Amino acid sequence: MAKIDSPAFKLSAVSETRKRFLLRWRLERKLDLELREAQAEQEQSLVAERGLTRYGSSFRPFDTDVREGDIRLLRQADVPDFSRFLYVAVLYVRDNFTSVVAPFSSYSVPACKDEWLTGLASEPLKVLQLWNAQPVATKDIAQSWRTHMLDEGMLSQARTLYKHAVDGSWPQGHLRERVGLAILNPADERLAYQHEELALFTGLRKRLFRVSERADSLAKRTVQFTPGGALAFSDTGHVYEKPDRLAADSGDVFAEVIVLCGDGETVTTKARREADATHKTVRWHLDGCAVSLLPGLPAYLYAIGRKKPLNTAGQTVGDGSVVSFKAESEPAFSRLLADSGLWIVIQYE
Amino acid sequence: MRPEGVVTMAKTQMCAVDAASWHEWKEACSIENCERDITISQLVAFGRHRLGNALRRYSPETANLYCDPDGRNLRGAWLKVEQYLYAGAPGTQERSGKAYKDRLVEGCRNIAHFEAALTLKIQREMTRWILADEGFDIVQKTDAETGHKKYVVTRAQNLSEEELDDALAQLDGCYNEPGTEEDEDAILRAAEYQARKVWQSLDGEERSAQRLLLACLLNNIWDMKAVLASGLVSCKQSQLYNERKTVLGLLDSIDWGPGCPETGQRAYMTRQLIPLLKNICAEWLSSVENSKTRLFIETAGCDTRL
Numbered sequence: 324m325a326k327i328d329s330p331a332f333k334l335s336a337v338s339e340t341r342k343r344f345l346l347r348w349r350l351e352r353k354l355d356l357e358l359r360e361a362q363a364e365q366e367q368s369l370v371a372e373r374g375l376t377r378y379g380s381s382f383r384p385f386d387t388d389v390r391e392g393d394i395r396l397l398r399q400a401d402v403p404d405f406s407r408f409l410y411v412a413v414l415y416v417r418d419n420f421t422s423v424v425a426p427f428s429s430y431s432v433p434a435c436k437d438e439w440l441t442g443l444a445s446e447p448l449k450v451l452q453l454w455n456a457q458p459v460a461t462k463d464i465a466q467s468w469r470t471h472m473l474d475e476g477m478l479s480q481a482r483t484l485y486k487h488a489v490d491g492s493w494p495q496g497h498l499r500e501r502v503g504l505a506i507l508n509p510a511d512e513r514l515a516y517q518h519e520e521l522a523l524f525t526g527l528r529k530r531l532f533r534v535s536e537r538a539d540s541l542a543k544r545t546v547q548f549t550p551g552g553a554l555a556f557s558d559t560g561h562v563y564e565k566p567d568r569l570a571a572d573s574g575d576v577f578a579e580v581i582v583l584c585g586d587g588e589t590v591t592t593k594a595r596r597e598a599d600a601t602h603k604t605v606r607w608h609l610d611g612c613a614v615s616l617l618p619g620l621p622a623y624l625y626a627i628g629r630k631k632p633l634n635t636a637g638q639t640v641g642d643g644s645v646v647s648f649k650a651e652s653e654p655a656f657s658r659l660l661a662d663s664g665l666w667i668v669i670q671y672e
Numbered sequence: 673m674r675p676e677g678v679v680t681m682a683k684t685q686m687c688a689v690d691a692a693s694w695h696e697w698k699e700a701c702s703i704e705n706c707e708r709d710i711t712i713s714q715l716v717a718f719g720r721h722r723l724g725n726a727l728r729r730y731s732p733e734t735a736n737l738y739c740d741p742d743g744r745n746l747r748g749a750w751l752k753v754e755q756y757l758y759a760g761a762p763g764t765q766e767r768s769g770k771a772y773k774d775r776l777v778e779g780c781r782n783i784a785h786f787e788a789a790l791t792l793k794i795q796r797e798m799t800r801w802i803l804a805d806e807g808f809d810i811v812q813k814t815d816a817e818t819g820h821k822k823y824v825v826t827r828a829q830n831l832s833e834e835e836l837d838d839a840l841a842q843l844d845g846c847y848n849e850p851g852t853e854e855d856e857d858a859i860l861r862a863a864e865y866q867a868r869k870v871w872q873s874l875d876g877e878e879r880s881a882q883r884l885l886l887a888c889l890l891n892n893i894w895d896m897k898a899v900l901a902s903g904l905v906s907c908k909q910s911q912l913y914n915e916r917k918t919v920l921g922l923l924d925s926i927d928w929g930p931g932c933p934e935t936g937q938r939a940y941m942t943r944q945l946i947p948l949l950k951n952i953c954a955e956w957l958s959s960v961e962n963s964k965t966r967l968f969i970e971t972a973g974c975d976t977r978l
Contacts, residue, residue: 329862329865329866329927329928329929330858330861330862330865331858331862331929331931332850332855332858332859332861332862332929332931332932333850333851333855333858333931334848334849334850334851334855334859334931334932334937334940334941335848335849335850335851335855336844336847336848337847337848337849339840341847342840342843342847343840345843345847346839346840346843347804350804350809350810351800351804353809353810354800354803354804354808354810355796355800357810358795358796358799358800359796361729361795362792362795362796381777382773382774382775382777382778383767383771383774386768394759396759396771396772396774396775398775398778398779399775399778399779400779405779405789406789406792406793406796408757408772408775408793410759429797431801431804443762444762445758445759445760445762445769446755446756446757446758446759446801447757447759448759468768468771468774468775469768469771470759470760470768470769470770470771471759471760471761471768471769492853492856493849493850493853493856495852495853504847504849505847505849505940505943507846507847507936507939507940507942507943508939
């Protein structure tokens with residue numbers, strides 16, 4: 324009886340350059356483990372207790388406007404390993420309060436298939452871990468320092484490799500020669516390394532979860548409007564009176580803004596509208612808000628005086644001083660252009 | 673002989689940096705831009721002392737190379753520190769690329785903490801980078817007296833081309849991958865075919881225990897006692913271990929055809945096969961008649977994760 328064979332396929336040998344990556348990585352890893360062990364005691368004594376007064380000297384403010392292609396150094400509070408200076412590249416800034424970031428490895432060559440030798444000369448930026456790319460809250464990533472930018476070409480390459488990492492496929496051509504070798508053996512030491520590196524995002528993942536939860540709960544809150552134009556939350560009974568303002572004679576449209584700061588505290592301000600028909604987006608510029616907001620905070624726009632009250636989700640963008648609402652369709656965009664009885668609620672914490 | 677206190681004082685002076693000097697360095701971007709002589713001399717001493725100590729532990733000659741005992745390039749060690757920690761645009765010394773200074777200040781509670789954190793950076797990461805660049809290797813040795821195993825960093829002889837070839841040759845056959853997108857598609861087809869074949873080969877009452885075991889293994893359940901206790905199989909523990917061996921053997925003995933003779937190639941194909949097999953298994957578990965098995969796997973899986 325004729326035997327039905329497995330469909331034919333071809334596997335190719337890997338280049339010497341990429342085998343050298345692995346040899347070098349193994350050497351660096353061994354040295355790293357040895358040096359870590361030698362310094363373990365010292366490191367323990369370095370972990371700052373939370374709540375202690377920080378070093379008196381001031382540090383540069385965070386670069387709060389998160390942009391795609393940014394290379395950023397995360398603050399210490401976001402990284403569980405005190406001694407690790409974690410640099411990340413921002414691959415995407417999304418509309419849903421999240422950004423996708425990929426961290427840089429602390430080794431100088433790619434360890435595995437989804438690590439990329441970037442070609443950047445700086446020691447901490449030599450290898451990008453696309454396998455470890457993940458969504459984080461944009462507001463968290465806004466609290467970090469921008470140190471450099473991936474140029475357009477590099478950002479495009481990083482995104483291509485990210486897609487390959489997600490679907491398990493292989494980059495072709497010159498990109499292939501800049502990634503490491505696949506992990507095939509369950510006992511491969513590179514798995515332990517990956518486990519360690521994944522753990523670096525534990526805190527940020529938890530906080531992303533909290534942001535999503537708060538955004539959901541804000542979305543579920545029902546509001547009512549009083550005949551005088553005040554806004555009231557039905558669940559808590561909080562009523563926000565519309566402040567008396569002089570009528571604007573510039574033709575600008577304004578909205579009242581409530582920032583929910585946590586512990587029941589709120590800050591109010593107003594915002595001026597800027598409509599962008601091309602992108603079906605309405606941006607509201609906050610006017611002298613008493614708290615510094617960050618980008619990626621959930622926001623809702625409400626309006627009265629319509630058959631169906633307006634209730635649209637958006638988020639703070641830029642450096643946090645603008646709230647953006649994007650419509651999916653022309654009719655939805657028209658609805659966003661309501662011009663009276665407007666309230667914006669921003670969930671700060 | 674000097675009294676001990678003097679020695680201590682001398683050492684302290686040699687590597688202490690006061691707050692004003694750290695502040696000047698932080699604001700000035702680099703030691704090259706610092707104007708105060710005391711700042712420069714303190715940073716020079718700090719860099720030479722910390723980097724020198726870290727490297728000397730493994731290689732005095734490398735420590736000398738980087739920390740310049742002859743005093744011809746006093747700033748060298750500190751400039752290395754700045755160079756290694758810089759993460760900005762190449763060829764420039766932009767302030768943004770030196771955010772590591774802000775990170776150090778932000779994360780530290782006082783100057784001692786700041787210095788310790790910077791020292792750790794030097795002792796761990798910079799030392800690793802330098803040792804790797806200088807061709808050091810690390811080997812595991814057994815202490816003759818205690819019998820304890822420990823890693824020892826040794827100066828590797830510069831690898832000859834022949835030795836390097838040997839090291840690379842050891843990786844031959846271990847790592848293979850699809851060369852083109854067409855190859856990727858063909859590999860996926862072959863893996864899908866084999867996944868179906870493996871699953872079908874466990875059809876029938878007499879192989880139900882093996883199918884259950886495969887479902888467990890695919891879902892990371894390796895505890896055979898839990899499988900026995902589930903009541904889903906009716907055999908002895910030793911028999912169950914034998915069945916598991918058979919299942920693992922089945923995966924190991926897949927005939928991938930003539931295009932796949934090497935161990936590395938087989939390993940690659942097995943890695944492609946497992947998620948596909950898991951998909952088939954998930955579909956099988958979703959049917960009503962397998963709900964008991966599904967429940968067990970979900971519960972045991974949760975226990976394993978705990």
